[in-house]
Amino acid sequence: MAAVPEIPARCVIWFGQPLAAERTALAAAGWQVRGVATDGAVAIGMRGNDLVVGLLDLRSVAPSHLTHLQAVLDQHRHLRVLAILPAGAAAVHPQWQPLLACCTETFSAPLDVSRLVQRLQELGDEQQLQPPSGAQALIGESPALQVTRAALRKFAPVELPVLITGETGTGKELAAHALHALSSRHARPFLAVNCGAIPAALVQSELFGHERGAFTGAANRRLGLFETASGGTVFLDEIGDLPLDAQTNLLRVLQEGTIERVGSNQPLAVDVRVIAATHVDLEQAVERGQFRRDLFYRLNVLRLPLPALRDRGSDITLLAEHFLASFRQRHVTRARGFSSEALQAMQQFRWPGNVRELLNRVQRAAIVSEAELITVADLELEPEGIEVPQRLLHDVRQAAERDALLRALRQNDFNITACARTMQVSRVTVYRLCRKHQLALPELR
Numbered sequence: 001m002a003a004v005p006e007i008p009a010r011c012v013i014w015f016g017q018p019l020a021a022e023r024t025a026l027a028a029a030g031w032q033v034r035g036v037a038t039d040g041a042v043a044i045g046m047r048g049n050d051l052v053v054g055l056l057d058l059r060s061v062a063p064s065h066l067t068h069l070q071a072v073l074d075q076h077r078h079l080r081v082l083a084i085l086p087a088g089a090a091a092v093h094p095q096w097q098p099l100l101a102c103c104t105e106t107f108s109a110p111l112d113v114s115r116l117v118q119r120l121q122e123l124g125d126e127q128q129l130q131p132p133s134g135a136q137a138l139i140g141e142s143p144a145l146q147v148t149r150a151a152l153r154k155f156a157p158v159e160l161p162v163l164i165t166g167e168t169g170t171g172k173e174l175a176a177h178a179l180h181a182l183s184s185r186h187a188r189p190f191l192a193v194n195c196g197a198i199p200a201a202l203v204q205s206e207l208f209g210h211e212r213g214a215f216t217g218a219a220n221r222r223l224g225l226f227e228t229a230s231g232g233t234v235f236l237d238e239i240g241d242l243p244l245d246a247q248t249n250l251l252r253v254l255q256e257g258t259i260e261r262v263g264s265n266q267p268l269a270v271d272v273r274v275i276a277a278t279h280v281d282l283e284q285a286v287e288r289g290q291f292r293r294d295l296f297y298r299l300n301v302l303r304l305p306l307p308a309l310r311d312r313g314s315d316i317t318l319l320a321e322h323f324l325a326s327f328r329q330r331h332v333t334r335a336r337g338f339s340s341e342a343l344q345a346m347q348q349f350r351w352p353g354n355v356r357e358l359l360n361r362v363q364r365a366a367i368v369s370e371a372e373l374i375t376v377a378d379l380e381l382e383p384e385g386i387e388v389p390q391r392l393l394h395d396v397r398q399a400a401e402r403d404a405l406l407r408a409l410r411q412n413d414f415n416i417t418a419c420a421r422t423m424q425v426s427r428v429t430v431y432r433l434c435r436k437h438q439l440a441l442p443e444l445r
């Protein structure tokens, strides 16, 4: 059975023992309470939009536990911690001082639970208004996604262009946002444009601007995307659709850092970082003469391939749980989780539309679900047509996987890194698949 996420979407880590009434009030407001012994070990992991708040209950902490608690809070500096002081503790005990320095606010006993709940809700709303940016916006713990996240962190501070590749719905735009958010340009604009969506005749003017009278209808000077994004990042989505003349001008931006507005031959310096994304194979477009080779080389220095969802293992469950939890925060639904068959079906599905498709199916299922657990039917993942025996299906899949692996290995002269890139999985996965299919690399080479 797939792993259940460790921490629910809204959770209070209570260092100490809440009273029954306090636990009930928090539960009624949608907060799960996880009591932690004040001398016990605790590992607090957070994902995506999860909201986890620590509550340091000094009403019941033994003085001998204070040093241990201090160490725990030091290890979890990212955690927002509120404190409850014992009744009558007008003056703060000197021993508590370092602990309270880790807390953002304090409540005095007797605890006004409704005030605490209200404060927690405010914190929750604040966080929802500011969805996480940066690498943690990409939810997932699979080896394939860890590789992506590590590359993202490495590429973000470098001023070079990044080429994000991956099937539709794998999170290319999300990754572009994350790159910007993690870069020194984060306080400057992030402007995205879908190169395929602008009429070819307007692309140049859209990207580089135009002078007054540059063409019929150009009544005023207009700044293009590159000038407007000054100091920030331009995200060129579907770069494969960029017309050839605009490709030439983009090459100039990358090589010389200058643009020319349409209707002017005055070069203007621009300070922008370019991030591009494509779901088509640009190498093939280069071979067909549809994409400039020199531009491709310039863009391809830092390449960020996003793995297909089907290669992310239990991330599928993690994402599904996350999408359901955030749906539940915004809408009323009976659905609280997934049946084990639904989890299994999601795990086995090929997800041609990747994360976007998962998001859509989960939201739809949450709307139509009549029970607390979302079923295979709610997700519309029932096998169609004639029932193929599971065993046969399994064998066919295994054979296809082995073929794909062998093909990718041969194509890349048994270079694991290149093979991993072709397959859009991690190198670890390539090694794992070789072991699974009993392919002895040294012999094959």
Ligand SMILES: Nc1ncnc2c1ncn2[C@@H]1O[C@H](COP(=O)(O)OP(=O)(O)OP(=O)(O)O)[C@@H](O)[C@H]1O
Pocket: 137, 138, 139, 140, 166, 167, 168, 169, 170, 171, 172, 173, 174, 175, 279, 319, 355, 356, 359
């Ligand atoms: N790892 C992830 N964690 C959480 N949400 C994700 C993740 N990856 C993608 N999403 C969500 O899935 C949806 C699709 O992502 P996005 O638009 O970035 O994909 P894309 O690769 O740009 O798709 P397309 O190729 O169709 O343009 C978005 O709602 C995005 O927030």
Ligand SMILES: [Mg+2]
Pocket: 172, 173, 237
């Ligand atoms: Mg996109």
